[in-house]
Amino acid sequence: MKAADTLLQMVRSTDAIRAFAKRIEIDAAQLKKPLRVMEVCGGHTHAILQYGLDQLLPQSVKLIHGPGCPVCVLPQHRIDAAINLAWRPNTILVTLGDMIRVPGSQGISLQQTRAAGADVRYVYSPLDCLAIAADNPDKNIIYVAIGFETTTPMTALLLEQTQSKQLNNLFFHCNHVLVPQAMERILAAGGAVDAFIAPGHVSVMAGAKQYQHLAEKYRTPVVISGFEPVDLLDAVLRIINQVNSGVAEVDNAYSRFVKTAGNHKAQQLVATYFEPHDDFLWRGIGRIPGSALKLRSTFGDRDAEVQFPESCPAPTEEKPGNCLCGLILMGLAQPTDCPLFADGCTPQNPQGSCMVSNEGACAAYYKYRRES
Amino acid sequence: MTDTIQLAHGSGGLENQQLIHDLFFTAFDNPVLAAGEDAALIEGGRLAVSTDSFTVSPLFFPGGDIGTLAVAGTLNDVAMRGARPQHITVAFIIEEGVKMNMLIRIINSMREELAVSGAQVIAGDTKVVPRGVIDQLMINTTGFGTIVSDCNTRRIAAGDHLIISGDIARHGACIFAAREEIAIKGLTSDCCTLWPAIAPLLEAGLDVHAMRDATRGGISAVFNEWAQQTGLNFNLHEDNIPVSSEVRGFAEILGIDPYILACEGVFVMAVAAQDSAAVINLLHRHGHPRAALVGAVETTQGTATVLLHSAYGTKRRLEYPSGEILPRIC
Ligand code: SF4
Numbered sequence: 001m002k003a004a005d006t007l008l009q010m011v012r013s014t015d016a017i018r019a020f021a022k023r024i025e026i027d028a029a030q031l032k033k034p035l036r037v038m039e040v041c042g043g044h045t046h047a048i049l050q051y052g053l054d055q056l057l058p059q060s061v062k063l064i065h066g067p068g069c070p071v072c073v074l075p076q077h078r079i080d081a082a083i084n085l086a087w088r089p090n091t092i093l094v095t096l097g098d099m100i101r102v103p104g105s106q107g108i109s110l111q112q113t114r115a116a117g118a119d120v121r122y123v124y125s126p127l128d129c130l131a132i133a134a135d136n137p138d139k140n141i142i143y144v145a146i147g148f149e150t151t152t153p154m155t156a157l158l159l160e161q162t163q164s165k166q167l168n169n170l171f172f173h174c175n176h177v178l179v180p181q182a183m184e185r186i187l188a189a190g191g192a193v194d195a196f197i198a199p200g201h202v203s204v205m206a207g208a209k210q211y212q213h214l215a216e217k218y219r220t221p222v223v224i225s226g227f228e229p230v231d232l233l234d235a236v237l238r239i240i241n242q243v244n245s246g247v248a249e250v251d252n253a254y255s256r257f258v259k260t261a262g263n264h265k266a267q268q269l270v271a272t273y274f275e276p277h278d279d280f281l282w283r284g285i286g287r288i289p290g291s292a293l294k295l296r297s298t299f300g301d302r303d304a305e306v307q308f309p310e311s312c313p314a315p316t317e318e319k320p321g322n323c324l325c326g327l328i329l330m331g332l333a334q335p336t337d338c339p340l341f342a343d344g345c346t347p348q349n350p351q352g353s354c355m356v357s358n359e360g361a362c363a364a365y366y367k368y369r370r371e372s
Numbered sequence: 373m374t375d376t377i378q379l380a381h382g383s384g385g386l387e388n389q390q391l392i393h394d395l396f397f398t399a400f401d402n403p404v405l406a407a408g409e410d411a412a413l414i415e416g417g418r419l420a421v422s423t424d425s426f427t428v429s430p431l432f433f434p435g436g437d438i439g440t441l442a443v444a445g446t447l448n449d450v451a452m453r454g455a456r457p458q459h460i461t462v463a464f465i466i467e468e469g470v471k472m473n474m475l476i477r478i479i480n481s482m483r484e485e486l487a488v489s490g491a492q493v494i495a496g497d498t499k500v501v502p503r504g505v506i507d508q509l510m511i512n513t514t515g516f517g518t519i520v521s522d523c524n525t526r527r528i529a530a531g532d533h534l535i536i537s538g539d540i541a542r543h544g545a546c547i548f549a550a551r552e553e554i555a556i557k558g559l560t561s562d563c564c565t566l567w568p569a570i571a572p573l574l575e576a577g578l579d580v581h582a583m584r585d586a587t588r589g590g591i592s593a594v595f596n597e598w599a600q601q602t603g604l605n606f607n608l609h610e611d612n613i614p615v616s617s618e619v620r621g622f623a624e625i626l627g628i629d630p631y632i633l634a635c636e637g638v639f640v641m642a643v644a645a646q647d648s649a650a651v652i653n654l655l656h657r658h659g660h661p662r663a664a665l666v667g668a669v670e671t672t673q674g675t676a677t678v679l680l681h682s683a684y685g686t687k688r689r690l691e692y693p694s695g696e697i698l699p700r701i702c
Contacts, residue, residue: 014682014683014684017684018684021684043627046627051682051686052682052687052688053686055685055686055687097698098698100696100698101696101698111378111379111380111696112378115378115379116376122698123552124552124554125552229684347694347695348386348694348695358627358698366691367689367691368688368691369688369689370689370691
């Protein structure tokens with residue numbers, strides 16, 4: 001723990017934070033127009049609000065929150081599928097943490113489904129499914145996989161081990177989504193964002209190279225950042241400097257973990273088991289071609305959508321009602337713009353997914369900023 | 373209210389508090405209960421009483437077991453009221469098939485933990501239920517103690533200093549890590565009886581206004597409950613809150629806020645400002661070397677809040693914990 005400890009102290013050090021804030025203030029004075037920086041990842045949004053980093057930035061630099069919360073972007077029909085699957089006879093439904101809190105179209109979450117009697121479990125590591133499957137040979141174990149490029153390799157590894165151990169009772173409901181496609185959608189829509197802070201954990205796996213074409217095609221700086229105060233301020237400073245010198249490129253402010261090529265082994269594993277999903281609806285954003293992954297058809301006998309089609313409703317566009325999540329995920333609104341925020345909509349009584357998931361922007365504002 | 377009871381209703385956060393207020397306080401309304409303290413005062417204010425039920429998985433964890441918890445937890449609630457813990461009742465609900473030597477081990481830890489405060493078991497009960505009805509073992513304990521100095525939330529005043537007795541979140545992190553089978557070296561529960569640290573403070577006549585052990589919901593639940601009950605602001609300095617490097621590492625990996633994780637041997641106090649240095653000094657000498665001044669109580673014009681101030685000049689709310697504690701996904 002010792003080395004990690006010093007590193008943590010360094011990236012949280014008060015002196016370093018103050019120094020970066022000062023530098024940002026000086027360099028931002030050179031900006032010709034206000035700069036809108038989107039942090040794509042929900043983890044970044046939380047770190048920014050938790051440490052109050054936005055309070056350290058000058059008026060001319062505005063942080064905009066992005067779509068990088070895997071639970072927030074999951075459409076209700078896929079949550080409905082998970083709930084239906086959980087109610088199948090002899091079934092244990094397994095998923096990751098926050099997924100169990102989001103309500104589907106009937107207002108019921110997996111958590112409530114569990115309280116009503118279904119066997120719903122959450123794991124920290126997807127590989128825990130192996131033990132659950134081995135311990136319950138007479139039951140079907142359905143793993144509802146969710147997450148960006150960070151968690152996909154773990155699902156691929158689970159699938160690999162399921163195959164090699166011949167665990168015929170383990171199935172996958174795949175909801176893995178991809179970051180660059182979502183970023184491109186925001187850039188293509190235009191007008192919301194001048195630069196990106198790209199997610200650290202995702203980039204550890206996928207590599208810095210996956211943002212190259214975005215920086216070039218849309219002339220938009222992309223800086224990869226970690227999750228500590230100094231990491232994020234460093235990323236903001238690098239963006240300001242790119243803008244001031246008229247360049248737009250991919251820069252890696254998280255090089256202690258992220259390599260340009262990413263983790264090759266993880267990428268290969270993912271390519272072996274998954275292929276692009278062409279009909280994936282993002283909640284509040286809509287269809288983005290090739291923005292999600294599904295099991296390759298060779299593994300159809302593992303795919304819950306293939307094996308239990310009657311439990312998996314067809315994609316349907318949702319009506320957002322008064323909830324601004326769609327605009328928030330696209331960078332076009334802030335949580336506090338929503339009239340329901342903290343009033344009609346709270347984490348205990350959420351009206352939209354950005355409030356449900358702990359990683360959502362509305363939840364972060366509610367947690368750290370309400371009434372202060 | 374929801375139709376069904378969810379795990380969140382028992383996790384020491386907002387839902388838990390709502391259930392207590394909407395259902396129990398309404399149904400059983402009386403002035404003693406309505407005081408809403410961890411221990412109630414009866415017999416003309418001389419006797420403090422508190423009850424608690426214990427269920428923990430795994431039953432044995434680094435730093436203790438369910439028996440240690442069942443004794444320390446309840447007696448700590450009595451001690452937090454400013455009372456010397458003297459008697460305790462113990463009720464066991466045991467699942468058919470539990471191994472006798474496991475039960476003996478738990479009873480032995482209870483006996484050892486009782487010796488710390490000198491409290492005695494004065495009544496008990498045993499029920500055995502068929503296999504599968506519960507998970508191995510549950511224990512309910514009720515503790516009694518005589519008041520030395522009545523410490524309670526109503527005594528908290530603007531200007532009070534806030535002290536935390538030790539590094540926070542160890543129990544919550546340790547149980548979470550054990551359940552998820554995440555090995556973090558050196559991470560042990562802080563579970564312990566607090567009376568030996570409280571007694572010298574009360575005997576010295578120091579002006580301690582209120583104390584609360586930061587169990588379920590962590591320090592966040594305590595400060596938020598205090599803010600709600602007193603209508604005062606609680607300002608905390610993040611850098612002064614003691615957190616061990618093991619807990620920091622754990623929180624970092626899972627994306628869980630240490631402020632909402634349970635402690636079982638760390639408590640929070642509001643004390644008169646002029647006595648805070650003496651309180652900390654005595655805590656340091658009686659087994660709590662990391663006790664620290666973490667903030668102060670202030671009046672407010674608006675809604676009472678708990679604010680965390682960073683050393684680099686930013687601030688944020690410390691929210692009332694809510695929902696189940698879940699690790700982040702990405
Ligand atoms: S506050 Fe609630 S209703 Fe408003 S945008 Fe956020 S999630 Fe939607």
